[in-house]
Amino acid sequence: MQMLNELLLPPTDQQFGMLAYLILFMLLFALPYLGLVLVSTLASTGLRMIKSPLDRYFLEPWTGGGPMITFGVIPFFCLMFLFQLYFYGSSLPVFEYFLRIMFPLFGGFLLVYLYGKSRAMILVGLGFVLLLAAAFFTISTIDLMLFPEIWAFVETPLPAVFSIQVIIHFLIFLALSILFTGAWLYFLYFRWPEHRRPTQTFDYDQMRKITGGMMLGGVLFLPVLMLWDFYTLPVYTLTSPAFALGAVTIVLLGVLALAIVGILRATVARFAVTVMVLATIVFGLVLVNHQLLYARANQEHLTLLADQVKKEKENWTAEREAKRDANVVADEKLGEKIYNERCTACHLFEQRVVGPPYNEVLPKYVDNVAALEAFIRNPVKVNPDYPAMPNQGLNVREVKAVSAYLLSTYAAKE
Amino acid sequence: MKRYLPLILVAYFIGCLLLILVLARQWQDTGQAPEQPIAFSHPIHAGNLGLECTYCHQTVARSPQATVPPVSLCMECHKNAAIDRPEVQKLRGFWERQEPIHWQRVYQLPWHAVFNHKRHIKAGVDCSFCHGELKAQARVRQVRSLMMGWCVSCHRSRNAPTDCWTCHK
Structure with missing residues (x-):
């Protein structure tokens, strides 16, 4: 949308640095929430199909209107503007990319919300597919930050979609979401203050096994995906802190894995707070790690862009002053x-x-x-x-x- | 099996940790900006002093290789300029000993891909398009993937030939 582009003032080089932090901040809300809704929708549907009464407890905590708007809708609007600024000077149609994300995303949220009320399977099935598409488009759009060298050539996000990095990052997102959702569900139903707990009919043992299994799956897949990611990333994106953070993440995943085995073996609930905190930290660390890669990838681009923006601003100021001076009448x-x-x-x-x-x-x-x-x-x-x-x-x-x-x-x- | 599960998990995560360290080591050896025998500064020469790229890389517009300048070219200025700086003294050492400087190559294409600087300069491709903003690189590093997809995207957008034979002779 040309109109939206014209609304934006060219950012300065300091603002570019700030933009990266703001994008990270928004992603820290948007992606974990999207992951929670996505995985719990799938788990809820699966449980419904095997006629487990637990199915509704998977969606209940996060599919209210409040969380959806706060964590699902608002961050994406903010991200749209932040990316529009971040990709300033490139020909990327950022607004169109975000339309492609937002239609399935908001549609998916709405259908999942309606499913919570009406329990119609068709709604949740469609909602899940839409959310999955939205998540994939989100990852592919964010990953454009990884390839500043192709910005001049990309008209649609499709070339980025077919890159191996996008597929790996999408799989990492799914594995993280499974781990994160499992950990939060486990925490909510085993450590949350008494009054929020489900009723007596709740099958605690089944809940513990399902969430433990989810967490273990996520924890086992993540290191392999991370290694694959580091192996295939373009050389200009890598930095020593990214590797160090990757190593720390793997150590934390190891600790998490041992805690999860403890959960699966025990007959009583334990380690609920530990796994919730660790899973949240791991999600955050992976996002921060990717932000380091994006920052390194864009270092060159931002230097060039800062020069271009500086020149544009000088021209703009000179033009404005010339215009203003031309209108002054000699008194x-x-x-x-x-x-x-x-x-x-x-x-x-x-x-x-x-x-x-x-x-x-x-x-x-x-x-x-x-x-x-x-x-x-x-x-x-x-x-x-x-x-x-x-x-x-x-x-x-x-x-x-x-x-x-x-x-x-x-x-x-x- | 169930008894040993924690041990298996610990072994698995230690294995992954070692692998990531191996990858990091490999990247440090090959992918990072290599250390050069003299810490030549592009920011000073191309930035502050405003020298054109072709001032030193003289053959870039007329041969397939951009080439690193001979020490004699450096000495044209550094006979007198900045001779108190340690890095310039290193340079003068090479000159006095009549030794070549073994610069570490940063941009290296695989053997099966042929790249010709002259053609690209003639087509109006700016140096920074592939090498980034050298004025801001204290130590030169590879800033593009140099993958075939990237080359082909640019060739397509500029209507340059995309025949296999263009690059793979």
Whole structure:
């Protein structure tokens, strides 16, 4: 949308740095929430099909209108504007990309919300497919940050979609979501204050096994996917901190795996807070890690862009000033006042004071008032017999006025 | 089996950890900006001093290779300029000993791909398009993937030939 592009001012290089943080901040809300809804929708549908009464407990905590709008809708609107700024100067149709994300995303949220009320299977099936598509498009759009070298050539997100990185990152997102959802469900139903807990009929043992299985699946797949990711990432995106953070994530996943085995083996619920906290940290770390990769990938691009933006801004300011100056009308009365207050201390028409007499210097400006104005605004030493004229700090209106007054007075004297 | 599950898990995660360290090591050896025998600064020469790329890489517009300048070209200025700096003294050492400087190559294409600088300069491709903004790179590093898909996208967008034979002779 051209109109949206025109609304945006070119960002400065400091703002580009800030944008990366804001994007990360929004992603920390948007992606875990999307993962929660996606995985719990799938789990709920699966449980419904095997006629388990647990199915509704999977969706209940996060499919209310409040969480959906706060974590699902608002971050995506913010991300749209942030990306529009981030990709400033490229020809990428960011707004169209986000339409492609938002239609399935909001449609999916709505259907899942309605499913929570009506329990119609068709709604949840369609909702799940839409959310899956939205998640895939989100990952492919975010991953454009990884390939600044193709921005000049990409018209649709399809080339990015077919890249191996997008597929790996989507799988990482799914594995993280499964782990995260499992950990939060386990925490909610085993450690949440008593009054929020489900009723007596709730099958705790089955819940523990399902969520434990989900977590273990996620935890086992993640390291392999991360290694595959590091192996295939373009060389210009890698940094030592990214590798270090990757190693820390794997260690945390190991600790999580041992806690999950503990959960699956025990007959009573334990480690609920540990797994919830660790799973949340791991999700955050993976996002931060990717942000490091994006930052490294864009380092060069942002330097070039900062230069371009600086030039654009200079041109823009010069144009604006030229336009403003063109509209200023010379006010000779004001000129006379300035002449008497400022100029007469050093210049007179007939005789030399500190500076040269006007009768000597003004003839060269008679048909070139612009040169006189330029000199008054930025005086430079011309004649070595005289000291340099100090800058009087006059604004455009005052310079125009005093120039016009000087030239008309000179003409009258002639 | 169930008894040993924690042990198997620990072994699995330690294995993954070792693999990531191996990948990091491999990247440090090959992918990171290599250390050069002299810490030549593009930001000073191309940035502050405003030298054109072709001032040093003289053959870029007339031969397939951009080439690294001979030490004699460096010495044209550094006979007198900045001779108190340690890196310039290193350079003068090479010159006095009449030794070549073994610069580490940063951009390396596989043997089956042929790249010709002259053709690209002639087509108006800016150096920064492939090499990034050298003025901001204290130590030169590879800033593009140099993958075939990237080359082909650019060729397509500029109506340059996409025949296999163009690059694979």
